[in-house]
Amino acid sequence: MADKAQIQAAIKVQGEVVRKLKAEKANKEQIDEEVAKLLELKAQLGGDEGKHQFVLKTAKGTRDYNPKQMAIREKVFNTIVSCFKRHGAETIDTPVFELKETLTGKYGEDSKLIYDLKDQGGELLSLRYDLTVPFARYLAMNKITNIKRYHIAKDFDIAGQYDPMIPDAECLKIVHEILSELELGDFRIKVNDRRILDGMFAVCGVPDEKFRTICSTVDKLDKMAWEDVKNEMVKDKGLSEEVADQIGNYVSMQGGMDLAERLLQDPKLSQSKQACAGLMDMKQLFSYLELFQVTDKVVFDLSLARGLDYYTGIIYEAVLMQTLPAPTPTSQEQNGAVGEDAGVSVGSVAGGGRYDGLVGMFDPKGKKVPCVGVSIGIERIFSIMEQKAEASAEKVRTTETQVLVASAQKNLLEERLRLTAELWNAGIKAEVMYKKNPKLLSQLQHCEETGIPLVAILGEQELKDGVVKLRTVATREEADVSRAELVNEIKKRTSES
Amino acid sequence: MADKAQIQAAIKVQGEVVRKLKAEKANKEQIDEEVAKLLELKAQLGGDEGKHQFVLKTAKGTRDYNPKQMAIREKVFNTIVSCFKRHGAETIDTPVFELKETLTGKYGEDSKLIYDLKDQGGELLSLRYDLTVPFARYLAMNKITNIKRYHIAKDFDIAGQYDPMIPDAECLKIVHEILSELELGDFRIKVNDRRILDGMFAVCGVPDEKFRTICSTVDKLDKMAWEDVKNEMVKDKGLSEEVADQIGNYVSMQGGMDLAERLLQDPKLSQSKQACAGLMDMKQLFSYLELFQVTDKVVFDLSLARGLDYYTGIIYEAVLMQTLPAPTPTSQEQNGAVGEDAGVSVGSVAGGGRYDGLVGMFDPKGKKVPCVGVSIGIERIFSIMEQKAEASAEKVRTTETQVLVASAQKNLLEERLRLTAELWNAGIKAEVMYKKNPKLLSQLQHCEETGIPLVAILGEQELKDGVVKLRTVATREEADVSRAELVNEIKKRTSES
Known part of the structure; x- marks a missing residue:
């Protein structure tokens, strides 16, 4: 110094x-x-x-996770990853930052959200904004044409040229499984197709170059009333009132396979080849969803737009429903086949779609790899689970410790350490207090506080007899267990619970 | 558009x-x-x-992980996290970036390695460099005085005021368990103490203000010969030859508890109170390590310095040994008690130590929380495991799929999808090919390539009989299994393997 x-x-x-x-x-x-x-x-x-020079805070928009929050997070992660594995996905990982140019021009109006890093030895870098663009870069870079993969417990994608709508249907099945298993309450999965949207814009008279920006405006329908959305279309984006009203008519429609069939007969919409292709695929999709028995939660919803530029086909978004007393129906809900009386949505918890052009943007020869994927909104799911855990009386354990090695007498630290090491070596999750002579009461309190179910108590007599007093914390029952039997006895008692 | x-x-x-x-x-x-x-x-x-505008690469110093690499990574992670949980640790998480000032001034000469972000709305942010400084910030911010936690499968720390050297010994036990379980080959854990180093510098005549910089130079002894280290001390850092030679004498010493006892009698070193405190604790540490039965791998090594500024007491570093034909002994190894003939080290795979002052640097009142921790060098471990996997003939599976739902006949896509969904809903890891009419051969090939052990084959006859032909890929044995029994049969067959 x-x-x-x-x-x-x-x-x-x-x-x-x-x-x-x-x-x-x-x-x-x-x-x-x-x-x-x-x-x-x-x-x-x-x-x-x-002193005092440090501002004790995390960076804006970031947060810490404490052990209780992490325990809930781990549960959410495990549920999601188990589902991805059940569906045969491999996993990959890509760096948290990418060359800036890799991310540039892929997101449309959302690209403002990209964090740039300072120049690092001549490279312009940005923090990744999602996992989809890095995934597409990975596929092009490694010339991969077929893969089913997940990425950090939240992104699942299927890349490859397959028969239409089978992988797309699997993505929706995955969302259905995950949201059901997490027991977040009732939910709906809205589906639509970029080709249907584009066809609809075309037949309503939106100029080609305004498709993406009008798409972004339609995407706001889940947060804004139709009147405000229309206002933005007319005042900010220069559509005529008539065109906007025609769009308004379409985006109020909701249904299932029946709606796709009806729209294929729509005199105006059926004039668009694109829209017809999207509607035919939508029918096909619903037939697979019926086999998967998930149509109860899936709604074909013409107001669903999704902001990101890279989608080319089917798009979807899962929302949780909250049953509120007598919700005021909004214009989108009036025509709804499903979800009419089911309440109002409380925000998106998963979303995705087909992006057949993104990989080609990275390939030197523009070679396309069709992809469809889904991203789980783990942060939102996690905060809902956290609220639920706080509201419930159930205590969340933050460790998995099976047994505390304790003693009631003095000068037994060495014996406690020796036994603890024995248990660790046998694969038992064990703790010992880091004190030469801890009180028995404080050792038992530690078990109560952290939910450790068993205590292995050592004393002079036990050492002489070659036994350990094994105590069940909840019932206070104690029994002498021979040292040779201890590991099996702990395994037996903790596997029961 | x-x-x-x-x-x-x-x-x-x-x-x-x-x-x-x-x-x-x-x-x-x-x-x-x-x-x-x-x-x-x-x-x-x-x-x-x-086209051609994109450079298809990852940012300098970063890399992608493919499915095979991730499978190995997951194995490493699981081993490490299981060990942390066995030792009763909770887990926390902190953001990837911190306020720049949080990281500033904590690392010493290593701080050049911090990545800064561009100004984000008035906040100067940097990517975290390790998990220790964010952990200390977290403790101070949440006024936590006692916690045992791990962080992303690599950092384990024990914070709190406890009886000396018990948590420190547990950290070394953890390193021993992890490196043994991963089967990376023989290893040594070098230990030393900052107080012993500082006392040694003092009695050798190093001026106070040069302690940390000389420490950084000593730290290079694992990569540089003593002559070059000495050169740096004398030419770059301004020590006299005599002082450097005295340091050289001490840093060549290696041993166990015996060396600590011998140095307590050293006429020069025993004059330093600091050194004596460190040596007494070293003796205590070795007595606990004997109880934990890990002294075979632990070496008290006076050349171990560790570059980071924040350490205040015991420090350690685990190195893998590689038995090379007739290694040239370096000066450090000549006095070694352990490891003399064990080969040469091939680099550090874990390290850590005690940092009792870091939390206090964040606390407004400077309140200290003593901490000791260990960080596992997962990247290095992972590349060793990867090399081993490449050298071995064993195939690494990248999915966990138990069964492929297949058919030999045409027009059975719907039946295949229906059965697959049944299996998913029963928790079976199942795949189905995304083709209307795939060939049986290509379905079987997919199993061979990805290691799927079972195929459930559907045909007109099976559908009529209410059975599925269950085929074991390795043996080609086939047996009809009733639809009702299928889930149990798959579970039974895949739990055996």
């Missing part, structure tokens, strides 16, 4: 530098840099002088 | 802008920005004009 007086002198000088720059109104970056140097010096000093 | 001609015109204009800036030798950032705009326009165009 540098001499304290030296550092104090350096702090004085550096303090002057900062004051001077601020007085001169120097640029922010330069001031920040000098302030950082000052803080670094103060930190070196330690002691009282170095 | 915007009109193609419009975009082409915009590309021309933007191309001119870029050419002009380059001709004017404008600053790099500005040029990059305009180039990005140009690429974005080209990307919008799609088609041939948009």
Whole structure:
């Protein structure tokens, strides 16, 4: 460590530098840099002088997860990953940051949300915004044409040229399984198709170059009333009232396979080849969904748009329903076949769709790899689960410890450590208190607080007899168990619970 | 989408802008920005004009993980996390980026390695460099004084005021368990203590303010010869030859509890109170390690320094040994009690130590929370495991699929989908090919390639009889199983293997 007086002198000088720059109104970056140097010096000093300089917070938009939250998170992750594995997916991983140009131009109006890094040795880097674009980059880079993969317990995709709508139906089945298993309450999966949307825009008279931006506006229908959406179309995006009203008529429609059949007969919409292709596939999709027995939750909803640019075919979004007393029906819900009386949605928890063009954007020869995928909104699901856990009386365990090795007498630390190591080596999850002579009461309290079900108590007599007193915390029952039998006895008792 | 001609015109204009800036030798950032705009326009165009603009690579210093690599990774993660859970740890998570000032001044000479982000709404952010500093920030922010936690399958720490060296010994036991279970070959865990190092520097005549920088130089002894390390001390860091040689004498020592006892009698070193405190604790540590039966792999090594500033007590590092033919002994190894003939180390795979001051640096009142922890070098372990897997003949499975639902006849897609959904709903990991009429051979090949052990074959006759032909891929044995028994039969056959 540098001499304290030296550092104090350096702090004085550096303090002057900062004051001077601020007085001169120097640029922010330069001031920040000098302030950082000052803080670094103060930190070196330690002691009282170095205090108070740290803002104890996480970066905006980020948060910590405490053990209880992580236990719930792990449960959510396990459910999702088990489902992905049940469906035969492999897993890959890609870095948290990508070359900026990899992400540029893939998201449309959402691309403002990309975080850029400072120049790192000549490379412009950005934090990834989703896992789909890095996945497409991965496929093109490795010339992979067929894969079913998941990525960090939230993204599942099927890449490859297959018979239509079979992988798409599996994605919806996966959403259905995950949301059912997590017991988040009633839900609906809205489906639509970009080709149907584009066909609808075309027959309503939206100019080609406005398709994507009008799509973004339609996407707001889950948060805004139709009147406001229409307003944005007319005032901000320059559509005529008539065109907007025609769109309004279509986007209020909801149904199932029947709606797809009806729209194939629609005199206007059936003029669009694109829309017809989308509607035929929608029929096919519903026939597979019937085999999978998930049509009770799936709604063909013409108001579903999804903001991202890269979708090319079917799109979907799962929303949780919250049964509220007498909800005011919104225009979208009036024509609904499913979900009419089921309440109002409380936000999207999963979404995805088909993106057949994205991989080709990365391939030097533009070679396409058709893909369909789904992304689970784990953050939203996690906060719902957290709220539920808080509301319920059930205690969430944050460790899996099966037994605490304890003693009631003094001077048995060494014996406790020896037994604990024996248990660890036998694969038992065991804890021991890090004190030479802990009180029995505090050892038992630790078990109560953290939910450890068993205590293995050592004493002079037990050591002499070659036994351990095994206590069940919940019932306070105790029984002597021979040292040789202990591991099996612990396994037996903890597998029962 | 915007009109193609419009975009082409915009590309021309933007191309001119870029050419002009380059001709004017404008600053790099500005040029990059305009180039990005140009690429974005080209990307919008799609088609041939948009090609070749993407560099298909990951950012420097990052990599993708393919399914095979991820399968190995998952095995490593599971082993490590199981060990952490066996030792009763909870888990927490902190964001990938922190306020820059949180990370500033904690690492010493290693702090150059911190990645900064661009200013995000007035906050200066950096990517975390390790998990220890964010953990300390978390403890101070949440006023936590006692916790045993792990973090993303690699960091394990015990925070709290306990009787000396018990948690420290547990950390070493954990390293021993993990490296043994992963079967990476022989290893050694080197231990030392910052107080012993500082005391040694003091009695050798190193000025106080040079302790940390000399520490960093000593830390290079695992990669550099003593002569080069000495050179750095004398030429770059301004020590006299005599002082350097005295250090050289100490850092060549290796041993166990005996060495700690011997050094307590060392006429020079025993003059340092700090060193004596460290040596007493080292003795205590070895007595616990004997109870844990891990002393065969632990070496008290005075050359171990560890670069990071935040350590205050015991430090350790695990290295793998590689038995090479007749290794040239280096100066450090000549005095070694353990490891003399065991070969040479091939790099650190785990490390850690005690950092009693770090949490206090974040606490507004400087309140200290003593901590000791270990970090597993998962990237290095993972690449060793990967090399081993490549060298071995054993095939690594990347999915866990138990059964493929297949058929030999045409027009059975619907029946295949129905059965697959039944199996998914019963928790069976099942796949089905996304083709209307796949050939039986290609279905069987898919099983061979991906290691799926069973095939459930449907045909007209089976459907009539209410059975499924269950085939074991390895033996080609087939047996009719009733539809009602299928789930149990699959579970039975796949639990055996």
